[in-house]
Amino acid sequence: MSSYPITILLTSILFCTGTTVLTCMLKRSNRRKDKLLTDMQATLDSLHLGLADNGDRQETDYTKNIFDDNMRTAELTTRLQQSRLTVQQCGYSPATPERYRYIQSMVIKGMNAQEIADTLSMSLHETTQIISLIKVAHPQQDGNKKTLPLQEPADNENPPPATREQQIRQSAHKQPPALRTAGTVNKSIKLARWLKLRAVVPWSLRKQSSREPPARPSPQPERLSCRPLPGYT
Numbered sequence: 001m002s003s004y005p006i007t008i009l010l011t012s013i014l015f016c017t018g019t020t021v022l023t024c025m026l027k028r029s030n031r032r033k034d035k036l037l038t039d040m041q042a043t044l045d046s047l048h049l050g051l052a053d054n055g056d057r058q059e060t061d062y063t064k065n066i067f068d069d070n071m072r073t074a075e076l077t078t079r080l081q082q083s084r085l086t087v088q089q090c091g092y093s094p095a096t097p098e099r100y101r102y103i104q105s106m107v108i109k110g111m112n113a114q115e116i117a118d119t120l121s122m123s124l125h126e127t128t129q130i131i132s133l134i135k136v137a138h139p140q141q142d143g144n145k146k147t148l149p150l151q152e153p154a155d156n157e158n159p160p161p162a163t164r165e166q167q168i169r170q171s172a173h174k175q176p177p178a179l180r181t182a183g184t185v186n187k188s189i190k191l192a193r194w195l196k197l198r199a200v201v202p203w204s205l206r207k208q209s210s211r212e213p214p215a216r217p218s219p220q221p222e223r224l225s226c227r228p229l230p231g232y233t
Contacts, residue, residue, distance in 0.1 A: 103130050104138070 099120045106116045117127040 104134050107131055
C-alpha cells in the first residue's frame with residue numbers, strides 16, 4: 001500500500017518532465033521557422049524591389065530607344081526636305097543625258113538593244129531597261145506588236161443542220177409581232193367562249209354530254225295506202 005503513492009508521484013514527475021521537454025523543442029522549432037519566414041519575407045521584398053527597378057529601367061531604355069529612333073528619322077527627313085527645297089529654290093533640274101534621247105529614235109527605226117548599246121557605248125542591261133521604259137511610256141510606238149484580225153473558228157463556217165423543232169421555233173420567232181399578237185388574241189377569245197359556255201350549261205347536261213350518246217332508233221318502213229279505183233271493185 002505504501003508503494004502506490006510513490007508510483008503515482010514518479011509517474012507525475014516523468015509526465016511533467018516529458019511535457020516540459022516537448023514544449024521546449026516545439027518552441028525552438030517555432031522560433032527557427034519564424035526566423036526562416038522572416039528571412040524569406042525580406043528576400044521577397046528585395047526581389048520585388050529589384051524587379052520594379054529593372055522594369056522601370058527597361059521602360060526607360062525602351063522609351064529612350066524610341067525617342068532616339070524618332071530623332072534620327074526626323075533628322076533624316078529634315079535633311080531630305082532641305083536638299084529638295086534647296087534644289088527648288090535654285091531652279092535646277094537635272095538634264096537627261098544626251099545619249100538617252102537617241103535611244104527612242106533608234107527604237108522607232110527598228111534597231112535592237114544590242115545594236116543600240118554598241119552604237120552609244122552603253123551596257124546591254126542599261127539599254128534594255130531604257131527601251132522597256134520607252135515602250136511603257138509610248139506603247140503606240142512599239143512596232144513589234146501588231147494587231148491581228150480576229151478569225152472565227154472553222155466550226156462556225158459549216159454549222160450543223162437544224163432539226164425540225166428548231167426550224168419551227170425559228171419560223172415562229174421570225175413571224176412579225178402583229179401576226180403573233182393576233183394569234184394570241186384569237187386563242188384568248190376561244191378560251192373565253194368555252195369558259196362562258198361551260199358556266200351556262202348545267203352540270204347534269206354536261207354529265208350527260210360526257211357520256212356516250214344513246215343509239216338512234218332504226219327507221220321503220222313507211223306503209224303505202226292505195227285506194228281502189230272506181231269500176232274495178
